[in-house]
Amino acid sequence: MSPEEAGKQGLGVLARDTVRTILVVSDDGDMAVALHERVDRAYALVRDVRGEELPQGIAACAPWPWMLVGATPTIPSGSLAELKERPVIIHWMAGKEPEGLPAHAQPFERFSQLAERVKTALTQEVAGMRLSLGLGVELPDGTLARSSELQALVSAHPYPFDVPLDAFRSAGRVLAQHRIGWRPARYQLPSGASGVALVDVGALEADGGLTERGGKA
Amino acid sequence: MRANAEVIILEDDAEKLEELRQHFIRKRFHPLTARSASRAISVLRNNLESSRPILAIVDWDLSNSPDHAFTSTDFLSVLARDVPDCLVIVYSANVDSFRVRSEIHRAHPRSWLHDKREGDQSLIDRVDRMLDQTVEDLRVKDGSVVIHIPTKDEHHHREAVRLVVHYPEIVTFHSDTATKAVRRFGDWLARHNSKVTLISHGNRKYRLTVLK
Known part of the structure; x- marks a missing residue:
């Protein structure tokens, strides 16, 4: 493979992997950067995607993302349909929830509350x-x-x-x-x-x- | 006999690149170097069949690169896709910027960030700490040997080194040959009554854990 072909394969964030993943969808990446700081990387991989990349982002997380975190008011309809069939934990910034998210999606007023919930989910014992x-x-x-x-x-x-x-x-x-x-x-x-x-x-x-x-x- | 472990370095400043190269030669690594992202991609791809680097050191800002056909984003993306078992450290003077952090992690979600403003020695110290890893009764030497400290026995395989330098994270190995080497390392740990043991997560994914 030439450097040209190798370089055009796409961003590493969309490479397929089966580890536990927190897929963060936002317009600017700020929330993903903040979660990178707070999540122990040994427990979960944080992937930072934009709204239009969400279908590829979901497909990259095999078999599906462990968690979807969002701050965008719209997401592709195909992704919404997938999220209704699979147990993906969904956290969203309040006021920006896209219409049609599964009922288990939880809104958070503040990022600090959301980050705390992520931490709880990673360390939960049942x-x-x-x-x-x-x-x-x-x-x-x-x-x-x-x-x-x-x-x-x-x-x-x-x-x-x-x-x-x-x-x-x-x-x-x-x-x-x-x-x-x-x-x-x-x-x-x-x-x-x-x-x-x-x-x-x-x-x-x-x-x-x-x-x-x-x-x- | 053992092959020296590879380190791939992408740095546009020729003087700094040579300084890093000499450092890794002194540490008995085999440094692969490039001043441009396109050269780094070629070097990586050309060596992938015979060897896979343990570590990649990437300068984010390549403004002095001899060619600009590709960027550090392209090289990091190739590393993330083709060599996910390679430790990656990216250094930049703008590492405080959310935008830069986001761009780096979109190119390589597992990369470690280092602040260029802390100076060259700080980068070298950081890399040495990552490579000279000690996990309970195991220690890595020269990036190519794992030593069981109580017996001083050595295990010569870079896949074993990968597991130790990534501890406690999962490592995805690229081939059946590599996973066989990993399982042999697991047996070696058991034979030495090491406090460290191998955990399989399936799909060529392994990690080390310390026995309680």
């Missing part, structure tokens, strides 16, 4: 499960689970995802295989928000049981 460095979830028995769905559920806990329950099958399998008494279920929080979250099966059964589809009866 039933002895916590995020491993870079990728996956460390289970209570010491195993490393690569399930991106489980990674999303642990990070977002207790906030639910506005995504079909079927999108969490691999998380359910991992939890069952390792005999962890939690599972993804359609769930309604006291706040009224509903969606799929990790639930303690024992506690839910005591509270009225689960429906056939995993939802609260």
Whole structure:
């Protein structure tokens, strides 16, 4: 490959990778720079993209971005459709949320609040499960689970995802295989928000049981 | 016998480039040097089959470069795509600027930034700290050997060095040959009862962790 061809392959930020990624979409990159400063790079890669690059940015994060952070009032419609099918944590600056974002997208008035939530998501612990460095979830028995769905559920806990329950099958399998008494279920929080979250099966059964589809009866 | 580990340096100032080159020769590295981004891309691509640099040092501002066909952004993007297992340090006098930081990280999201205003020695000290990494009972020597400190046994493989200098981050290895070398290093750590162990994340991704 000549230098001409090599140089035209595109920005490194759009190179495909499977590590845990925080995809930051903004008009000027300031928010991504600030997050770079605050996020331990061993835990997550921060990618700084512009609105028109979002489809390529999402495609570069395999299987999908762990988190999408935004400050742009519009994003391509194709990207919106993808975000409704996959458990991507979504944080946005308040007042700039694009129309049609999944219901689990959370607005933040101040960047410092958003950055704190990112930190919480990276260090979250649920039933002895916590995020491993870079990728996956460390289970209570010491195993490393690569399930991106489980990674999303642990990070977002207790906030639910506005995504079909079927999108969490691999998380359910991992939890069952390792005999962890939690599972993804359609769930309604006291706040009224509903969606799929990790639930303690024992506690839910005591509270009225689960429906056939995993939802609260 | 061991091959010296490569370092690729892109610096438009000939005098400073030579100073860096001599420093790495003294440290027993094999420096690959370029004064322009197009030359750096050629050097990298021409050597990729036989060797992959452990470290890239990139001057962000290439105004004195002999040609301007490509920029430091182009070179950093090639590094990010083709050699993601290479440590990258970018230095600039404008590293405080949000715009410059954003441009650098868009070209190479994993690059480390260094402030040029802190002087040449500061850059060399920073690079030496990155390369002469110690993790628990392991130490890197000359960029090409990992030493198990209690036994003084040596493991001669640059993929092992990559893992130690990237600690605690994940490294994505480029070939099955490289991952075999990594697994041999994992076995070597176990045989030496090292406090450091190898973790596989699948898809040729590995990292080191310290046993509790």
